[in-house]
Amino acid sequence: MGHSIFIVGDWGTSRLRLFLCDGGKTLETLEGPGIGKLSASPEETLFELIAPWQEQYGKSPITLTGMVGSNIGWQNVPYKHCPADASGLNGASAHFTARGTEIEIIAGLTCTNALGSPDVMRGEETQVFGAMHLHGELRTGRHLVCLPGTHTKWAVLDEGAITHFHTAPVGEFFDILTKHSVLAKDAGPITAVEPDAFIAGARKGLEATQPGLMHYLFETRSKQITGEFTAHQAGSWLSGLLIGHDVAGGRAIYGEDCAVGSITLIGTEALAALYLDVFDLAGLDGVAISGGATVVAGLRLLRSKETADAGL
Protein backbone atom coordinates (compact mmCIF):
# COMPACT_ATOMS: atom_id res chain seq x y z
CA MET A 1 0.00 0.00 0.00
CA GLY A 2 1.13 3.55 -0.62
CA HIS A 3 2.82 3.23 -4.01
CA SER A 4 -0.30 4.39 -5.87
CA ILE A 5 -0.99 7.24 -3.45
CA PHE A 6 -0.41 10.79 -4.69
CA ILE A 7 -1.60 14.33 -3.97
CA VAL A 8 -2.84 16.82 -6.53
CA GLY A 9 -3.88 20.42 -5.97
CA ASP A 10 -5.33 23.49 -7.63
CA TRP A 11 -3.56 26.47 -6.06
CA GLY A 12 -5.07 29.65 -7.42
CA THR A 13 -4.80 33.27 -6.26
CA SER A 14 -7.72 33.07 -3.87
CA ARG A 15 -7.77 29.45 -2.69
CA LEU A 16 -6.04 26.06 -2.56
CA ARG A 17 -7.87 22.78 -3.03
CA LEU A 18 -5.92 19.57 -2.34
CA PHE A 19 -6.95 16.02 -3.23
CA LEU A 20 -5.42 12.85 -1.76
CA CYS A 21 -5.71 10.20 -4.48
CA ASP A 22 -5.24 6.45 -4.65
CA GLY A 23 -5.03 5.83 -8.40
CA GLY A 24 -8.41 6.86 -9.79
CA LYS A 25 -10.03 7.28 -6.36
CA THR A 26 -10.09 10.49 -4.29
CA LEU A 27 -9.64 9.52 -0.63
CA GLU A 28 -9.72 12.92 1.04
CA THR A 29 -9.79 16.63 0.25
CA LEU A 30 -8.43 19.74 2.01
CA GLU A 31 -8.82 23.48 1.50
CA GLY A 32 -6.22 26.15 2.19
CA PRO A 33 -5.36 29.79 1.50
CA GLY A 34 -4.82 31.06 -2.05
CA ILE A 35 -1.35 31.94 -3.27
CA GLY A 36 -2.26 35.63 -3.00
CA LYS A 37 -3.29 35.27 0.64
CA LEU A 38 -0.45 33.38 2.34
CA SER A 39 0.88 34.24 5.78
CA ALA A 40 3.79 31.77 5.43
CA SER A 41 5.80 30.51 2.42
CA PRO A 42 4.04 28.18 -0.06
CA GLU A 43 6.28 25.32 1.17
CA GLU A 44 5.46 25.85 4.85
CA THR A 45 1.78 26.32 4.12
CA LEU A 46 1.54 23.16 2.04
CA PHE A 47 3.48 20.82 4.33
CA GLU A 48 1.60 22.01 7.39
CA LEU A 49 -1.70 21.27 5.65
CA ILE A 50 -0.73 17.80 4.43
CA ALA A 51 1.12 16.69 7.61
CA PRO A 52 -1.67 14.21 8.58
CA TRP A 53 -1.61 12.70 5.08
CA GLN A 54 2.19 12.35 5.11
CA GLU A 55 2.02 10.75 8.55
CA GLN A 56 -0.38 8.10 7.26
CA TYR A 57 0.89 7.56 3.69
CA GLY A 58 4.49 8.82 3.64
CA LYS A 59 6.05 11.27 1.21
CA SER A 60 3.71 10.77 -1.75
CA PRO A 61 4.42 12.89 -4.85
CA ILE A 62 2.51 16.14 -5.26
CA THR A 63 1.33 17.76 -8.51
CA LEU A 64 0.03 21.35 -8.46
CA THR A 65 -1.55 23.67 -11.01
CA GLY A 66 -2.53 27.34 -11.06
CA MET A 67 -0.93 30.55 -9.83
CA VAL A 68 1.42 28.47 -7.65
CA GLY A 69 3.53 28.37 -10.83
CA SER A 70 3.59 32.15 -11.34
CA ASN A 71 5.95 34.91 -10.21
CA ILE A 72 3.78 35.37 -7.11
CA GLY A 73 3.80 31.58 -6.45
CA TRP A 74 6.24 28.92 -5.31
CA GLN A 75 8.32 28.58 -8.46
CA ASN A 76 7.90 30.65 -11.63
CA VAL A 77 7.30 28.01 -14.33
CA PRO A 78 7.62 29.48 -17.86
CA TYR A 79 4.44 29.48 -19.94
CA LYS A 80 4.16 26.83 -22.65
CA HIS A 81 3.26 28.30 -26.04
CA CYS A 82 0.08 27.18 -27.78
CA PRO A 83 -0.79 24.94 -29.47
CA ALA A 84 -0.36 22.51 -26.56
CA ASP A 85 -1.71 19.02 -26.01
CA ALA A 86 -1.61 17.11 -22.71
CA SER A 87 1.79 15.51 -23.31
CA GLY A 88 3.34 18.77 -24.48
CA LEU A 89 2.03 20.59 -21.44
CA ASN A 90 3.20 17.79 -19.19
CA GLY A 91 6.70 18.08 -20.65
CA ALA A 92 6.76 21.75 -19.66
CA SER A 93 6.16 21.04 -15.95
CA ALA A 94 8.68 22.03 -13.29
CA HIS A 95 10.04 19.23 -11.05
CA PHE A 96 11.86 19.65 -7.76
CA THR A 97 12.16 18.08 -4.33
CA ALA A 98 11.11 19.78 -1.09
CA ARG A 99 11.41 18.15 2.35
CA GLY A 100 12.10 14.83 0.63
CA THR A 101 8.88 15.02 -1.40
CA GLU A 102 8.69 15.16 -5.21
CA ILE A 103 6.87 18.31 -6.32
CA GLU A 104 5.63 18.95 -9.82
CA ILE A 105 4.10 22.24 -10.99
CA ILE A 106 2.16 22.27 -14.25
CA ALA A 107 3.08 25.07 -16.69
CA GLY A 108 0.53 27.65 -17.73
CA LEU A 109 -0.15 28.51 -21.37
CA THR A 110 0.50 31.58 -23.50
CA CYS A 111 -0.64 32.48 -27.01
CA THR A 112 -1.36 35.38 -29.31
CA ASN A 113 -5.11 35.67 -28.99
CA ALA A 114 -7.60 36.12 -31.83
CA LEU A 115 -7.42 39.92 -31.44
CA GLY A 116 -3.64 39.89 -31.88
CA SER A 117 -2.68 40.43 -28.23
CA PRO A 118 -0.57 38.28 -25.89
CA ASP A 119 -2.70 36.17 -23.56
CA VAL A 120 -1.97 33.88 -20.59
CA MET A 121 -3.65 31.27 -18.37
CA ARG A 122 -2.60 29.22 -15.34
CA GLY A 123 -4.86 26.47 -14.06
CA GLU A 124 -7.64 26.64 -16.66
CA GLU A 125 -5.55 24.52 -19.08
CA THR A 126 -5.67 21.73 -16.47
CA GLN A 127 -9.46 21.96 -16.36
CA VAL A 128 -9.66 21.87 -20.15
CA PHE A 129 -7.49 18.73 -20.36
CA GLY A 130 -9.53 17.22 -17.53
CA ALA A 131 -12.71 17.91 -19.50
CA MET A 132 -11.14 16.20 -22.54
CA HIS A 133 -10.27 13.21 -20.37
CA LEU A 134 -13.80 12.95 -18.98
CA HIS A 135 -15.55 13.69 -22.29
CA GLY A 136 -13.67 11.88 -25.03
CA GLU A 137 -15.58 13.60 -27.83
CA LEU A 138 -13.66 16.82 -26.99
CA ARG A 139 -10.39 15.09 -27.97
CA THR A 140 -11.22 14.98 -31.68
CA GLY A 141 -12.34 17.74 -34.00
CA ARG A 142 -12.67 21.42 -33.16
CA HIS A 143 -14.43 22.76 -30.04
CA LEU A 144 -15.01 26.07 -28.31
CA VAL A 145 -14.72 26.02 -24.51
CA CYS A 146 -15.79 28.83 -22.18
CA LEU A 147 -14.52 28.92 -18.57
CA PRO A 148 -16.41 31.71 -16.80
CA GLY A 149 -14.84 33.17 -13.67
CA THR A 150 -12.70 36.00 -12.35
CA HIS A 151 -10.84 36.01 -15.67
CA THR A 152 -13.20 34.24 -18.06
CA LYS A 153 -11.32 32.23 -20.70
CA TRP A 154 -12.55 31.33 -24.17
CA ALA A 155 -10.41 28.50 -25.61
CA VAL A 156 -10.32 26.78 -28.98
CA LEU A 157 -9.48 23.04 -29.04
CA ASP A 158 -8.35 21.26 -32.17
CA GLU A 159 -7.63 17.51 -32.21
CA GLY A 160 -6.88 17.43 -28.49
CA ALA A 161 -4.72 20.56 -28.40
CA ILE A 162 -5.50 24.06 -27.09
CA THR A 163 -4.67 26.17 -30.15
CA HIS A 164 -5.42 29.64 -28.74
CA PHE A 165 -7.57 31.38 -26.17
CA HIS A 166 -8.80 34.76 -24.97
CA THR A 167 -9.31 36.35 -21.54
CA ALA A 168 -12.15 38.68 -20.53
CA PRO A 169 -11.95 39.84 -16.88
CA VAL A 170 -15.71 39.48 -16.34
CA GLY A 171 -15.76 38.30 -12.72
CA GLU A 172 -13.11 40.76 -11.62
CA PHE A 173 -15.02 43.56 -13.32
CA PHE A 174 -18.22 42.62 -11.56
CA ASP A 175 -16.40 42.34 -8.27
CA ILE A 176 -14.65 45.69 -8.36
CA LEU A 177 -17.68 47.48 -9.81
CA THR A 178 -19.94 46.21 -7.03
CA LYS A 179 -17.35 46.82 -4.31
CA HIS A 180 -15.70 50.07 -5.35
CA SER A 181 -17.89 51.89 -7.87
CA VAL A 182 -20.89 54.12 -7.23
CA LEU A 183 -22.62 52.19 -10.03
CA ALA A 184 -23.80 49.24 -7.94
CA LYS A 185 -22.02 49.44 -4.63
CA ASP A 186 -25.05 48.46 -2.54
CA ALA A 187 -25.90 45.44 -4.70
CA GLY A 188 -24.75 43.03 -2.00
CA PRO A 189 -23.24 39.63 -2.78
CA ILE A 190 -24.87 38.19 -5.88
CA THR A 191 -25.54 34.66 -4.66
CA ALA A 192 -28.79 34.58 -6.59
CA VAL A 193 -29.56 37.10 -9.30
CA GLU A 194 -32.93 38.75 -9.75
CA PRO A 195 -33.95 36.97 -12.98
CA ASP A 196 -35.79 39.77 -14.82
CA ALA A 197 -33.10 42.34 -14.12
CA PHE A 198 -30.40 39.83 -15.10
CA ILE A 199 -32.07 39.07 -18.43
CA ALA A 200 -32.67 42.78 -19.13
CA GLY A 201 -28.99 43.39 -18.50
CA ALA A 202 -27.99 40.44 -20.66
CA ARG A 203 -30.06 41.71 -23.59
CA LYS A 204 -28.41 45.09 -23.27
CA GLY A 205 -24.99 43.47 -22.96
CA LEU A 206 -25.51 41.47 -26.12
CA GLU A 207 -26.18 44.75 -27.95
CA ALA A 208 -23.52 46.70 -26.11
CA THR A 209 -20.68 46.23 -28.57
CA GLN A 210 -21.88 49.33 -30.38
CA PRO A 211 -21.42 52.09 -29.09
CA GLY A 212 -19.64 50.26 -26.25
CA LEU A 213 -19.88 48.72 -22.80
CA MET A 214 -18.99 51.90 -20.90
CA HIS A 215 -21.86 53.78 -22.55
CA TYR A 216 -24.37 51.32 -21.09
CA LEU A 217 -22.91 51.03 -17.57
CA PHE A 218 -24.30 54.22 -16.05
CA GLU A 219 -27.83 52.87 -16.40
CA THR A 220 -26.90 50.65 -13.43
CA ARG A 221 -26.84 53.79 -11.31
CA SER A 222 -29.37 56.04 -13.01
CA LYS A 223 -32.15 53.43 -12.72
CA GLN A 224 -31.55 53.30 -8.97
CA ILE A 225 -31.80 57.08 -8.79
CA THR A 226 -35.05 57.06 -10.77
CA GLY A 227 -36.40 54.21 -8.63
CA GLU A 228 -36.62 51.66 -11.47
CA PHE A 229 -34.03 49.36 -9.84
CA THR A 230 -33.46 48.26 -6.26
CA ALA A 231 -29.79 47.86 -5.37
CA HIS A 232 -30.09 44.09 -5.79
CA GLN A 233 -31.77 44.44 -9.18
CA ALA A 234 -29.01 46.82 -10.23
CA GLY A 235 -26.42 44.19 -9.32
CA SER A 236 -28.30 41.51 -11.23
CA TRP A 237 -28.65 43.82 -14.21
CA LEU A 238 -24.93 44.56 -14.10
CA SER A 239 -24.15 40.84 -13.96
CA GLY A 240 -26.34 40.30 -17.02
CA LEU A 241 -24.82 43.26 -18.83
CA LEU A 242 -21.26 42.02 -18.30
CA ILE A 243 -21.99 38.38 -19.18
CA GLY A 244 -24.04 39.50 -22.18
CA HIS A 245 -21.17 41.70 -23.30
CA ASP A 246 -18.73 38.81 -22.86
CA VAL A 247 -20.90 36.36 -24.80
CA ALA A 248 -21.43 38.89 -27.61
CA GLY A 249 -17.65 39.20 -27.76
CA GLY A 250 -17.18 35.43 -27.80
CA ARG A 251 -19.67 35.18 -30.64
CA ALA A 252 -17.93 37.98 -32.54
CA ILE A 253 -14.45 36.50 -32.05
CA TYR A 254 -15.29 32.80 -32.52
CA GLY A 255 -18.31 33.07 -34.81
CA GLU A 256 -17.41 30.03 -36.91
CA ASP A 257 -16.79 27.79 -33.92
CA CYS A 258 -20.00 28.97 -32.26
CA ALA A 259 -21.97 28.06 -35.39
CA VAL A 260 -20.53 24.54 -35.70
CA GLY A 261 -21.51 22.97 -32.37
CA SER A 262 -22.22 23.38 -28.69
CA ILE A 263 -19.93 25.54 -26.58
CA THR A 264 -18.55 23.56 -23.62
CA LEU A 265 -18.95 25.51 -20.37
CA ILE A 266 -16.61 24.64 -17.49
CA GLY A 267 -17.34 26.38 -14.21
CA THR A 268 -19.36 26.45 -11.02
CA GLU A 269 -22.97 25.40 -11.41
CA ALA A 270 -24.36 28.87 -10.59
CA LEU A 271 -22.11 30.72 -13.02
CA ALA A 272 -22.53 28.14 -15.78
CA ALA A 273 -26.33 28.48 -15.42
CA LEU A 274 -26.11 32.25 -15.96
CA TYR A 275 -23.94 31.78 -19.05
CA LEU A 276 -26.36 29.16 -20.42
CA ASP A 277 -29.23 31.64 -20.03
CA VAL A 278 -27.27 34.23 -21.99
CA PHE A 279 -26.26 31.66 -24.64
CA ASP A 280 -29.98 31.05 -25.12
CA LEU A 281 -30.64 34.77 -25.63
CA ALA A 282 -27.71 34.90 -28.07
CA GLY A 283 -28.92 31.90 -30.05
CA LEU A 284 -25.93 29.77 -29.04
CA ASP A 285 -25.85 26.16 -27.83
CA GLY A 286 -24.03 25.36 -24.59
CA VAL A 287 -23.26 22.24 -22.56
CA ALA A 288 -22.09 22.64 -18.94
CA ILE A 289 -19.44 20.42 -17.33
CA SER A 290 -18.74 20.65 -13.58
CA GLY A 291 -15.58 22.65 -12.95
CA GLY A 292 -14.65 20.73 -9.79
CA ALA A 293 -14.46 17.35 -11.51
CA THR A 294 -12.33 18.67 -14.38
CA VAL A 295 -9.60 19.97 -12.05
CA VAL A 296 -8.95 16.59 -10.43
CA ALA A 297 -9.27 14.73 -13.74
CA GLY A 298 -6.84 17.15 -15.36
CA LEU A 299 -4.32 16.91 -12.57
CA ARG A 300 -4.50 13.09 -12.57
CA LEU A 301 -3.97 13.12 -16.33
CA LEU A 302 -1.16 15.66 -16.37
CA ARG A 303 0.96 14.32 -13.49
CA SER A 304 4.05 12.69 -14.95
CA LYS A 305 3.47 9.11 -13.86
CA GLU A 306 -0.18 9.08 -14.84
CA THR A 307 0.58 10.60 -18.22
CA ALA A 308 3.24 7.94 -18.87
CA ASP A 309 0.82 5.21 -17.78
CA ALA A 310 -1.90 6.53 -20.07
CA GLY A 311 0.55 6.47 -22.98
CA LEU A 312 -0.18 10.11 -23.89
Place this chain on the structure above:
Amino acid sequence: MGHSIFIVGDWGTSRLRLFLCDGGKTLETLEGPGIGKLSASPEETLFELIAPWQEQYGKSPITLTGMVGSNIGWQNVPYKHCPADASGLNGASAHFTARGTEIEIIAGLTCTNALGSPDVMRGEETQVFGAMHLHGELRTGRHLVCLPGTHTKWAVLDEGAITHFHTAPVGEFFDILTKHSVLAKDAGPITAVEPDAFIAGARKGLEATQPGLMHYLFETRSKQITGEFTAHQAGSWLSGLLIGHDVAGGRAIYGEDCAVGSITLIGTEALAALYLDVFDLAGLDGVAISGGATVVAGLRLLRSKETADAGL
Protein backbone atom coordinates in the same frame (compact mmCIF):
# COMPACT_ATOMS: atom_id res chain seq x y z
CA MET B 1 -20.68 98.16 0.30
CA GLY B 2 -21.85 94.63 0.74
CA HIS B 3 -25.10 94.65 -1.24
CA SER B 4 -23.36 93.20 -4.36
CA ILE B 5 -21.42 90.61 -2.37
CA PHE B 6 -22.46 86.98 -2.77
CA ILE B 7 -20.94 83.51 -2.42
CA VAL B 8 -21.13 80.73 -5.00
CA GLY B 9 -19.82 77.18 -4.69
CA ASP B 10 -19.36 73.93 -6.56
CA TRP B 11 -19.94 71.18 -3.98
CA GLY B 12 -19.25 67.83 -5.58
CA THR B 13 -18.75 64.38 -4.10
CA SER B 14 -15.01 64.77 -3.61
CA ARG B 15 -14.48 68.50 -3.02
CA LEU B 16 -16.01 71.90 -2.35
CA ARG B 17 -14.83 75.07 -4.05
CA LEU B 18 -16.24 78.37 -2.78
CA PHE B 19 -15.94 81.78 -4.41
CA LEU B 20 -16.58 85.11 -2.70
CA CYS B 21 -17.84 87.46 -5.43
CA ASP B 22 -18.45 91.17 -5.70
CA GLY B 23 -20.61 91.42 -8.80
CA GLY B 24 -18.44 90.17 -11.66
CA LYS B 25 -15.25 90.06 -9.56
CA THR B 26 -14.00 87.07 -7.51
CA LEU B 27 -12.49 88.47 -4.30
CA GLU B 28 -11.44 85.22 -2.58
CA THR B 29 -11.68 81.45 -2.91
CA LEU B 30 -11.80 78.61 -0.39
CA GLU B 31 -11.60 74.81 -0.65
CA GLY B 32 -13.38 72.30 1.57
CA PRO B 33 -14.32 68.63 1.82
CA GLY B 34 -16.60 67.02 -0.77
CA ILE B 35 -20.18 66.10 0.10
CA GLY B 36 -19.13 62.42 0.24
CA LYS B 37 -16.33 63.16 2.74
CA LEU B 38 -17.93 65.29 5.46
CA SER B 39 -17.22 64.80 9.17
CA ALA B 40 -19.97 67.30 10.12
CA SER B 41 -23.31 68.28 8.50
CA PRO B 42 -23.20 70.31 5.27
CA GLU B 43 -24.57 73.32 7.18
CA GLU B 44 -21.92 73.16 9.92
CA THR B 45 -19.15 72.53 7.42
CA LEU B 46 -20.14 75.46 5.20
CA PHE B 47 -20.67 78.05 7.93
CA GLU B 48 -17.43 77.16 9.65
CA LEU B 49 -15.56 77.64 6.37
CA ILE B 50 -17.15 81.00 5.49
CA ALA B 51 -17.10 82.45 9.04
CA PRO B 52 -14.32 84.95 8.15
CA TRP B 53 -16.25 86.07 5.06
CA GLN B 54 -19.46 86.53 7.05
CA GLU B 55 -17.59 88.49 9.71
CA GLN B 56 -16.31 90.91 7.10
CA TYR B 57 -19.27 91.11 4.68
CA GLY B 58 -22.31 89.94 6.64
CA LYS B 59 -24.82 87.27 5.66
CA SER B 60 -24.40 87.41 1.88
CA PRO B 61 -26.56 85.01 -0.15
CA ILE B 62 -25.04 81.67 -1.17
CA THR B 63 -25.68 79.70 -4.39
CA LEU B 64 -24.41 76.11 -4.66
CA THR B 65 -24.33 73.49 -7.40
CA GLY B 66 -23.39 69.80 -7.58
CA MET B 67 -24.01 66.79 -5.35
CA VAL B 68 -24.93 69.16 -2.51
CA GLY B 69 -28.40 68.96 -4.09
CA SER B 70 -28.58 65.16 -4.08
CA ASN B 71 -29.91 62.60 -1.61
CA ILE B 72 -26.41 62.42 -0.08
CA GLY B 73 -26.21 66.25 0.09
CA TRP B 74 -27.78 69.06 2.05
CA GLN B 75 -31.21 69.13 0.45
CA ASN B 76 -32.45 66.74 -2.24
CA VAL B 77 -33.45 69.05 -5.10
CA PRO B 78 -35.52 67.24 -7.77
CA TYR B 79 -33.90 66.95 -11.19
CA LYS B 80 -35.19 69.29 -13.90
CA HIS B 81 -36.14 67.43 -17.09
CA CYS B 82 -34.38 68.26 -20.34
CA PRO B 83 -34.62 70.29 -22.47
CA ALA B 84 -33.53 73.01 -20.04
CA ASP B 85 -32.20 76.51 -20.65
CA ALA B 86 -30.62 78.75 -17.99
CA SER B 87 -33.87 80.37 -16.90
CA GLY B 88 -35.71 77.04 -16.71
CA LEU B 89 -32.94 75.54 -14.64
CA ASN B 90 -32.86 78.60 -12.43
CA GLY B 91 -36.59 78.23 -11.80
CA ALA B 92 -36.00 74.69 -10.53
CA SER B 93 -33.55 75.76 -7.79
CA ALA B 94 -34.28 75.13 -4.11
CA HIS B 95 -34.35 78.18 -1.80
CA PHE B 96 -34.17 78.15 1.98
CA THR B 97 -32.67 80.07 4.87
CA ALA B 98 -30.03 78.70 7.23
CA ARG B 99 -28.53 80.68 10.13
CA GLY B 100 -30.14 83.81 8.71
CA THR B 101 -28.47 83.35 5.33
CA GLU B 102 -30.29 82.82 2.00
CA ILE B 103 -29.22 79.52 0.44
CA GLU B 104 -29.98 78.50 -3.13
CA ILE B 105 -29.18 75.07 -4.56
CA ILE B 106 -29.22 74.64 -8.33
CA ALA B 107 -31.19 71.62 -9.61
CA GLY B 108 -29.48 68.86 -11.57
CA LEU B 109 -30.78 67.62 -14.92
CA THR B 110 -32.34 64.36 -16.04
CA CYS B 111 -33.19 63.07 -19.51
CA THR B 112 -33.69 59.92 -21.52
CA ASN B 113 -30.31 59.57 -23.20
CA ALA B 114 -29.69 58.75 -26.85
CA LEU B 115 -29.52 55.02 -26.02
CA GLY B 116 -32.97 55.10 -24.39
CA SER B 117 -31.83 54.99 -20.75
CA PRO B 118 -32.45 57.44 -17.93
CA ASP B 119 -29.50 59.72 -17.30
CA VAL B 120 -28.64 62.32 -14.65
CA MET B 121 -26.14 65.11 -13.92
CA ARG B 122 -25.52 67.50 -11.03
CA GLY B 123 -23.01 70.31 -11.44
CA GLU B 124 -22.02 69.79 -15.07
CA GLU B 125 -25.13 71.70 -16.23
CA THR B 126 -23.76 74.74 -14.38
CA GLN B 127 -20.47 74.41 -16.26
CA VAL B 128 -22.30 74.11 -19.58
CA PHE B 129 -24.36 77.26 -18.94
CA GLY B 130 -21.19 78.99 -17.78
CA ALA B 131 -19.51 78.02 -21.04
CA MET B 132 -22.49 79.43 -22.97
CA HIS B 133 -22.19 82.67 -20.99
CA LEU B 134 -18.45 82.95 -21.69
CA HIS B 135 -18.69 81.84 -25.33
CA GLY B 136 -21.80 83.40 -26.85
CA GLU B 137 -21.57 81.34 -30.04
CA LEU B 138 -22.65 78.30 -27.99
CA ARG B 139 -26.01 79.97 -27.27
CA THR B 140 -27.25 79.70 -30.85
CA GLY B 141 -27.43 76.67 -33.13
CA ARG B 142 -26.57 73.11 -32.19
CA HIS B 143 -23.40 72.03 -30.35
CA LEU B 144 -21.88 68.91 -28.84
CA VAL B 145 -20.12 69.38 -25.50
CA CYS B 146 -17.90 66.81 -23.79
CA LEU B 147 -17.08 67.12 -20.07
CA PRO B 148 -14.43 64.49 -19.30
CA GLY B 149 -14.08 63.43 -15.68
CA THR B 150 -15.10 60.80 -13.14
CA HIS B 151 -18.42 60.48 -14.96
CA THR B 152 -17.76 61.93 -18.40
CA LYS B 153 -20.81 63.70 -19.84
CA TRP B 154 -21.62 64.19 -23.50
CA ALA B 155 -24.28 66.89 -23.88
CA VAL B 156 -26.19 68.26 -26.86
CA LEU B 157 -27.07 71.99 -26.88
CA ASP B 158 -29.74 73.46 -29.12
CA GLU B 159 -30.48 77.21 -29.16
CA GLY B 160 -29.18 77.70 -25.64
CA ALA B 161 -30.86 74.66 -24.10
CA ILE B 162 -29.39 71.30 -23.03
CA THR B 163 -31.64 68.91 -24.97
CA HIS B 164 -30.14 65.58 -23.79
CA PHE B 165 -26.88 64.07 -22.56
CA HIS B 166 -25.10 60.81 -21.84
CA THR B 167 -22.81 59.56 -19.05
CA ALA B 168 -19.79 57.28 -19.45
CA PRO B 169 -18.00 56.53 -16.15
CA VAL B 170 -14.51 56.85 -17.71
CA GLY B 171 -12.61 58.38 -14.82
CA GLU B 172 -14.20 56.14 -12.23
CA PHE B 173 -13.38 53.10 -14.36
CA PHE B 174 -9.77 54.13 -14.67
CA ASP B 175 -9.58 54.85 -10.96
CA ILE B 176 -11.01 51.53 -9.75
CA LEU B 177 -9.13 49.51 -12.38
CA THR B 178 -5.80 51.01 -11.37
CA LYS B 179 -6.54 50.79 -7.64
CA HIS B 180 -8.39 47.48 -7.29
CA SER B 181 -7.80 45.33 -10.37
CA VAL B 182 -4.84 43.11 -11.17
CA LEU B 183 -4.92 44.68 -14.64
CA ALA B 184 -2.91 47.79 -13.83
CA LYS B 185 -2.66 48.00 -10.08
CA ASP B 186 0.98 49.13 -10.02
CA ALA B 187 0.44 51.85 -12.61
CA GLY B 188 0.82 54.59 -10.00
CA PRO B 189 -0.99 57.91 -10.25
CA ILE B 190 -1.29 58.99 -13.87
CA THR B 191 -0.18 62.59 -13.54
CA ALA B 192 1.55 62.37 -16.90
CA VAL B 193 0.87 59.55 -19.32
CA GLU B 194 3.56 57.78 -21.30
CA PRO B 195 2.66 59.18 -24.75
CA ASP B 196 3.35 56.14 -26.97
CA ALA B 197 1.51 53.74 -24.70
CA PHE B 198 -1.37 56.19 -24.37
CA ILE B 199 -1.73 56.56 -28.15
CA ALA B 200 -1.48 52.78 -28.66
CA GLY B 201 -4.25 52.33 -26.11
CA ALA B 202 -6.34 55.06 -27.72
CA ARG B 203 -6.08 53.42 -31.14
CA LYS B 204 -7.21 50.14 -29.64
CA GLY B 205 -10.00 51.89 -27.76
CA LEU B 206 -11.29 53.51 -30.91
CA GLU B 207 -11.57 50.04 -32.46
CA ALA B 208 -12.79 48.37 -29.30
CA THR B 209 -16.52 48.65 -29.92
CA GLN B 210 -16.36 45.32 -31.72
CA PRO B 211 -15.97 42.72 -30.07
CA GLY B 212 -16.06 44.92 -26.97
CA LEU B 213 -14.10 46.81 -24.34
CA MET B 214 -13.76 43.89 -21.93
CA HIS B 215 -12.12 41.79 -24.62
CA TYR B 216 -9.29 44.30 -24.98
CA LEU B 217 -8.67 45.01 -21.29
CA PHE B 218 -6.60 41.95 -20.39
CA GLU B 219 -3.83 43.14 -22.71
CA THR B 220 -3.12 45.69 -19.95
CA ARG B 221 -1.96 42.80 -17.79
CA SER B 222 -0.64 40.29 -20.31
CA LYS B 223 1.78 42.83 -21.81
CA GLN B 224 3.25 43.40 -18.36
CA ILE B 225 3.67 39.64 -17.92
CA THR B 226 5.40 39.35 -21.29
CA GLY B 227 7.58 42.38 -20.51
CA GLU B 228 6.19 44.59 -23.30
CA PHE B 229 4.79 47.13 -20.83
CA THR B 230 6.15 48.65 -17.64
CA ALA B 231 3.49 49.24 -14.98
CA HIS B 232 3.41 52.94 -15.89
CA GLN B 233 3.06 52.18 -19.60
CA ALA B 234 0.23 49.79 -18.79
CA GLY B 235 -1.57 52.57 -16.92
CA SER B 236 -1.07 54.98 -19.81
CA TRP B 237 -2.27 52.35 -22.27
CA LEU B 238 -5.35 51.75 -20.13
CA SER B 239 -6.06 55.48 -19.99
CA GLY B 240 -5.83 55.63 -23.79
CA LEU B 241 -7.99 52.53 -24.20
CA LEU B 242 -10.77 53.94 -22.01
CA ILE B 243 -10.73 57.43 -23.52
CA GLY B 244 -10.53 55.94 -27.03
CA HIS B 245 -13.49 53.71 -26.20
CA ASP B 246 -15.42 56.70 -24.88
CA VAL B 247 -14.67 58.88 -27.91
CA ALA B 248 -15.63 56.05 -30.29
CA GLY B 249 -18.90 55.82 -28.39
CA GLY B 250 -19.45 59.58 -28.57
CA ARG B 251 -18.83 59.45 -32.32
CA ALA B 252 -21.23 56.52 -32.70
CA ILE B 253 -23.96 58.15 -30.61
CA TYR B 254 -23.62 61.74 -31.84
CA GLY B 255 -22.26 61.16 -35.34
CA GLU B 256 -24.21 63.96 -36.97
CA ASP B 257 -23.23 66.54 -34.36
CA CYS B 258 -19.60 65.44 -34.54
CA ALA B 259 -19.61 65.98 -38.29
CA VAL B 260 -21.12 69.47 -38.18
CA GLY B 261 -18.61 71.33 -36.03
CA SER B 262 -16.04 71.32 -33.26
CA ILE B 263 -16.81 69.48 -30.04
CA THR B 264 -16.50 71.80 -27.04
CA LEU B 265 -14.39 70.22 -24.29
CA ILE B 266 -14.88 71.46 -20.72
CA GLY B 267 -12.48 70.04 -18.14
CA THR B 268 -9.08 70.25 -16.53
CA GLU B 269 -6.25 71.16 -18.87
CA ALA B 270 -4.53 67.76 -18.56
CA LEU B 271 -7.65 65.71 -19.21
CA ALA B 272 -8.83 67.97 -22.03
CA ALA B 273 -5.40 67.58 -23.69
CA LEU B 274 -5.75 63.77 -23.64
CA TYR B 275 -9.23 63.96 -25.15
CA LEU B 276 -7.99 66.37 -27.85
CA ASP B 277 -5.25 63.85 -28.77
CA VAL B 278 -7.86 61.13 -29.12
CA PHE B 279 -10.21 63.43 -31.08
CA ASP B 280 -7.30 63.88 -33.53
CA LEU B 281 -6.90 60.11 -33.91
CA ALA B 282 -10.66 59.79 -34.40
CA GLY B 283 -10.79 62.52 -37.04
CA LEU B 284 -12.85 64.84 -34.83
CA ASP B 285 -12.42 68.57 -34.14
CA GLY B 286 -12.29 69.76 -30.55
CA VAL B 287 -11.98 73.10 -28.75
CA ALA B 288 -11.07 73.12 -25.04
CA ILE B 289 -12.55 75.57 -22.52
CA SER B 290 -11.17 75.78 -18.97
CA GLY B 291 -13.45 73.94 -16.54
CA GLY B 292 -12.61 76.19 -13.59
CA ALA B 293 -13.83 79.37 -15.29
CA THR B 294 -17.10 77.80 -16.44
CA VAL B 295 -18.15 76.85 -12.90
CA VAL B 296 -17.98 80.39 -11.54
CA ALA B 297 -19.49 81.87 -14.71
CA GLY B 298 -22.34 79.35 -14.54
CA LEU B 299 -23.02 79.96 -10.87
CA ARG B 300 -23.00 83.75 -11.37
CA LEU B 301 -25.42 83.33 -14.27
CA LEU B 302 -27.75 80.89 -12.55
CA ARG B 303 -28.08 82.57 -9.14
CA SER B 304 -31.50 84.15 -8.92
CA LYS B 305 -30.55 87.79 -8.66
CA GLU B 306 -27.92 87.65 -11.37
CA THR B 307 -30.31 85.84 -13.69
CA ALA B 308 -32.96 88.50 -13.11
CA ASP B 309 -30.44 91.30 -13.73
CA ALA B 310 -29.25 89.69 -16.93
CA GLY B 311 -32.86 89.49 -18.16
CA LEU B 312 -32.56 85.76 -18.94
